[in-house]
Amino acid sequence: MTRKNITFLVFLFLSTSAYSQLLNSHKATLADSLRGNIHSPYRTCYDVNFYNLKVKIDVANQTIKGSNIFQFTATKDFKTLQFDLFENLQIDKIIYENKALPFIRTHHAVFVSFPDSIRKNSQQKFEVFYQGKPKIAKNAPWDGGFTFSKHQDQDWITTSCQGLGASSWWPNKDQQADEADSMLISISVPKDMMNVSNGRLRSVDTHPDAYKTYNWFVSSPINNYNVAINATNYILFNDVYKGLKGNLSLDYYVLPEHLEIAKTHFDADVKRMLQAFEYWFGPYPFYKDGFKLIETPYLGMEHQSAIAYGNKFKKGYLGRDLSGTGWGLKWDFIIVHEAGHEWFGNNITTKDIADMWVHESFTNYSESLFIEYHYGKKAGADYIIGLRNNIQNDKPIIGPYGVNQEGSGDMYYKGANMLHTIRCIINNDNLWRELLIGLNKDFALKTVTGKDIIKYINQKTKIDLSKVFEQYLEHKNPPTLEIKKDKKGFIYRWNCDVTNFNMPLQVYINQKLINLKPSSNWQYVKASSFNLDPNFYINLKKI
Template structure:
């Protein structure tokens, strides 16, 4: 979750955005050059101290990596405002140069292919403070009701190098996981990803909390949560569920977090086993709304159903569940387990996760309510620009990746028109790409192969163009009905369900006029089409 912008007006495919321009800074952050592709990160071992009074971080990251190609230089990343104290290999300081957020590290002799290396990157500074997390990246330094420090961080899209040195690209996750050793003032607790492996009073007014992640993890998922937390939890059907909440909210949390069980039952039945069982599942109360931090989901919905107490679909159905619990936990499958190589393809995270909300509703309340909910989300679609962003420059596409992306998946379900095949396809997709990094082309190829259909033009129209398909309807002088899709994508074809003279017909419509053999006797308009199954616009030609 990064952006959820609600728009009540559906712009009919109009383009309201200017051509974007990108800089050297953007390409250094988003592209893959030899200094990045020459090595593969194996592990991060963070050891830091966070000072709430100074709003500062000091410490180091041990970065273990495998050399993929012989090289004398690699690129790591750390935001410009953060200070590099030194970078060390085998007790010797390395030379480096900084260009914007990129740190180019030189080695005195070439690193040999297939060798394993470990450098220690010492750093310090005051990380950027978010103005409105999680929509802008940064730290949140807050106080709880007892005036105790309450701190969190959310950096999706902005980049994890905002607060720790790393290879800040979604193409590379530490294969062996990570450890996070975080020292915070006595009386506070840090909760990070994975499992707690110990704590130590450092005898200097700070206690260090040590966490270990066994699985590969996205950089932006790595997190700290600092507060006066109480802990409760249970083992549910073999999976550890742990909750960390502010002391005064324990009673409310024990009631609200019961939703996790039905969510786990639903998602595991539809998307496969929880992807990070070895690291457990946690919900952690945060001073911002929420974020899908792997095995440490940030929760800030204030123990209310809906999204901040409202329903994004406008149907009332969204008030039956806590949006942050369901949506952010859904990212454990889509975003954390299955990750896009480039943030231009973030729809792979957001579309599937928002669709998972409707899946949860269908598990709980049935198909009809799920369809009402997901189509209600359509009111938030803006059709402002393509869902897919620009590759190689750290650029996300339209926020329509959420709502329009979810409705695209719902449309594909009804194009396939076989629920047994559909649910098997989703389950196989989740399992096939479990703990993998993929791109749009891989998603489309999988759906084509498993559905036995060429869905490429449909994917392309919804993902690569701002406009949605427009169904053009024409009746001739004899009142025979003809249909055609008007799209940006060539060779577009998609079925539609239409009621003609009181009888339902399923007609495959292409980007050329398709004439039916039915005469129109009744008044004909948009109400004759099934708008619950497909995402499109509608126009009548005289």
């Protein structure tokens, strides 16, 4: 392609609605639009079926070299497609039918042209060969990348790239809307190291240059950011969980010096976590690929079937209770929270990261459900209410679409309290459980939008909760209920960003719990006292 073609491609992006949105956001860039525009014709023209990733790690120089085979099905006739790879990594060549393809690079986007039109429904493949020094994580997993660390003078290498992007270390279609249906991950490391990635270990190849290649196969669709490298002199121990779909293998990879404490610590929480979550959400989604915990030098990540664990074998969040209630110190936060993402995040995945509340709100609420299952409903409610001290109400939870941008971090604690509030509105625990199980069954291994989830909840509950979701997700503040006392009672109304907000709630009137249906108009209740049920997360404003 010529430079003239580059200009034309950029013009196409400038003309999209996603880029129009970008212009209104001082934080977004052209690179964000190239990455975040999931509706670009250069990305929607092909559906990834399979990745075959091969990476060799030069530990001393902190560099990588490898290739990735894209197997795909064309969704329409096309001649040019886009994939993604960070521009600091060099592309040596792209091979299709034994011939090199021309390509251009714009920021982290790579545009590849084929010699002839690729026909709709045809299945094709090409291989990208690349090398370079990947981004080094500054504060994994939040500011992620490659982590080159040591323990007891032994090299310890891991990856974490959620938010940053999997294209920071391997070439792929870097968006959540298209997941490979399966994947082979072949990682070559020095022979004194073991690499653990996602799925099942198929084989280990020994090479004359003192390297070994660990070949891991993932049999289920997988998010790009979940693909992981974990390499050191791990010790493996195993267990089995007898779950809803039979025996689930439990494989634990830990540092040799932590073997004994890991055996005790993991045994205390993993099986009871699975027991609680299979009750609330249905079967663990990845029986074929198994369940793994892998010790990492950073806190943790929900890498599919290969959860990164770095909570230092402590209860709570590094020994702290995020709720301040005491309930958060009865279990290991990373085991419970990151495993919760196997259902919400890995089984159900949002197409655009602007909708990441579907991942984080439900998973944060899963912590409360874990507590409820083992310690009772009040304990679970106390925990979720306690998390409110962490809510910032700084900006909307839903981010701008099409520009690779998440919304507020309130998607965790505020999002969980939104779900708890909605559960109280539904006021039917059997239906609530059926809803959670139904989500994981009907959207199993699919990518969704936030609107898909809201529509599903409305349909299953037969309650229109659209305005409730809109207020909590699209505006920075929760609903505000205004009340004013007179001599014989109280007047009350909603004062919210959403027009005609109509969320029902429960309040204590004269110490008796009753249902109210406030509107934007003043209503009157005769009472000497008016107190909100604390399970509802709203602002109560006395005027």
